[in-house]
Amino acid sequence: MTSPYPEFRPVILCGGSGSRLWPLSRELLPKQFIRLTGERSLLQNTVARTLRHTGATRPMLICNAAHRFIAAEQMQELDGAGGGGYDVELLLEPCPRNTAPAIAAAALRATRDGDDPIMLVMPSDHVIEEGPALTEAFALAHQAASEGALALFGVRPSAPLTGYGYLRTQAGERPWQTVEAFVEKPDAERAAAFLREGGYYWNSGMFAFRASIFLHELERLAPDMMASVREAVAKGSGDDAVFTLDPRAFGACRADSIDYAVMERTDSAVSVPLDAGWSDVGAWDAVWDIAAKCPQGNSSSGDVMIDDSRNCLVHSSHRLVATLGLDDIVVIETADAVLVAHKSRTQDVKRIVETFRGQHREEMAHHREVRRPWGSYDSIGQGPRYQIKRITVKPGARLSSQMHHHRAEHWVVVSGTARIHNGDKDFLLTENQSTYIPLGEVHCLENPGKIPLELIEVQSGAYLGEDDIVRFEDMYGRV
Numbered sequence: 001m002t003s004p005y006p007e008f009r010p011v012i013l014c015g016g017s018g019s020r021l022w023p024l025s026r027e028l029l030p031k032q033f034i035r036l037t038g039e040r041s042l043l044q045n046t047v048a049r050t051l052r053h054t055g056a057t058r059p060m061l062i063c064n065a066a067h068r069f070i071a072a073e074q075m076q077e078l079d080g081a082g083g084g085g086y087d088v089e090l091l092l093e094p095c096p097r098n099t100a101p102a103i104a105a106a107a108l109r110a111t112r113d114g115d116d117p118i119m120l121v122m123p124s125d126h127v128i129e130e131g132p133a134l135t136e137a138f139a140l141a142h143q144a145a146s147e148g149a150l151a152l153f154g155v156r157p158s159a160p161l162t163g164y165g166y167l168r169t170q171a172g173e174r175p176w177q178t179v180e181a182f183v184e185k186p187d188a189e190r191a192a193a194f195l196r197e198g199g200y201y202w203n204s205g206m207f208a209f210r211a212s213i214f215l216h217e218l219e220r221l222a223p224d225m226m227a228s229v230r231e232a233v234a235k236g237s238g239d240d241a242v243f244t245l246d247p248r249a250f251g252a253c254r255a256d257s258i259d260y261a262v263m264e265r266t267d268s269a270v271s272v273p274l275d276a277g278w279s280d281v282g283a284w285d286a287v288w289d290i291a292a293k294c295p296q297g298n299s300s301s302g303d304v305m306i307d308d309s310r311n312c313l314v315h316s317s318h319r320l321v322a323t324l325g326l327d328d329i330v331v332i333e334t335a336d337a338v339l340v341a342h343k344s345r346t347q348d349v350k351r352i353v354e355t356f357r358g359q360h361r362e363e364m365a366h367h368r369e370v371r372r373p374w375g376s377y378d379s380i381g382q383g384p385r386y387q388i389k390r391i392t393v394k395p396g397a398r399l400s401s402q403m404h405h406h407r408a409e410h411w412v413v414v415s416g417t418a419r420i421h422n423g424d425k426d427f428l429l430t431e432n433q434s435t436y437i438p439l440g441e442v443h444c445l446e447n448p449g450k451i452p453l454e455l456i457e458v459q460s461g462a463y464l465g466e467d468d469i470v471r472f473e474d475m476y477g478r479v
Helices: 042-054 065-077 099-110 132-146 188-197 211-221 223-234 247-251 258-263 284-290 343-358
Strands: 008-013 060-064 089-093 118-123 150-155 166-171 177-183 200-210 242-244 269-274 299-301 304-307 313-316 321-324 329-333 338-342 369-372 375-383 386-393 401-403 407-415 418-422 425-429 434-437 443-446 453-461 470-473
Touching (some): 008 099, 042 118, 042 132, 065 089, 089 099, 099 211, 099 258, 132 150, 132 200, 132 269, 150 166, 150 211, 150 258, 177 258, 188 200, 200 211, 200 258, 211 223, 211 258, 223 247, 284 329, 284 343, 299 304, 386 443, 407 418, 418 434, 425 434
Parallel strands (some): 008 060, 060 089, 304 321
Antiparallel strands (some): 118 200, 150 200, 166 177, 166 200, 177 269, 329 338, 369 375, 375 386, 401 443, 401 470, 418 425
């Protein structure tokens, strides 16, 4: 479609960790990449929804360098204009520095060829009801930004919720409001008072502004941050498809949110009302709020049996989960972890994840099945001195040429065809055929076929950690 807002440049923030949605959301596969509300991930829904309601093209995705291949793969899964996925620009952060530096880097990249677009900045992990209200909000934001404002999308509160920050606004002659103050998450009494008083909106974390105006305000209000980001962009590497910020310069940048660095200190902040159904899906109680429910208030997915239970959220990924006599309980099952919590305590799941981080538990970082740019592997069994993995290699994909100091490997092909490099030998393996990789041998695995390659890998040795990999050549540029 022809864009009604030709200057809009969607910028999608994909850097969140989603730790309150553990165990489904993990460090290496956070909530924006999860199919939480249907067949598409939250990121896919955000990009498709934004382009549908603006007619804009080629969004910029800002994501952690570790999530580069997941983001690109999910964009390819969407049906673009030519049926070959969405054309996006990836801006990779070598380390997290919060939203202000990330958006500044996006603005510098967006203006690199002399353009000055209106940036539509959207978190990648929100749920928004589509319809005329969303289209109208985008139109108002475009108008406000065209007139030089830094626009936020203020969500009209439907209840005195305490999990959101609020905006105190003042109506004027324009169809948007002046932002008078930012209010941190209130207690229940204050939140109820906000709704009675009126003029308060939830802070959605969505913005629209002209790139040059945002950069000017950041330069004025946080010159140290602006200097670091300029250096990170100037010394970064890549092209129009994938650009990585310079690790040293970006790592030296002060971390701060766009609210604290700019929006709370500028005189140009306005609030555009957003009356569409909106949720930041920040915790499991929010997932229950937006989910379809049975007459008893229960929402379930997967192989679940619920008996004499009310207002529960039950999710099963791999096995049968049964509940009996529960009220207001969340049960989330994955292959390697189970969460059971009262709905009123789901905001505290982040505290559990921080405990796992201190214990260096793998369940904090990744699922049992781990995504790789070439496919995935699933650790289906392990014990003293051995580990068994199910490996899936996408058609045309290839693992790096590598060797291991501490383990040997047996590969058995289950389906598909494998092209193997093992020491000084190159050969093909098909279904039910196998090979042995001795400790210290340089080897490589490739799928030359048109269907996924499935194989079983049996590792044996004194140490079986993923860091026992010496790479010699890698088509994905990994170290």
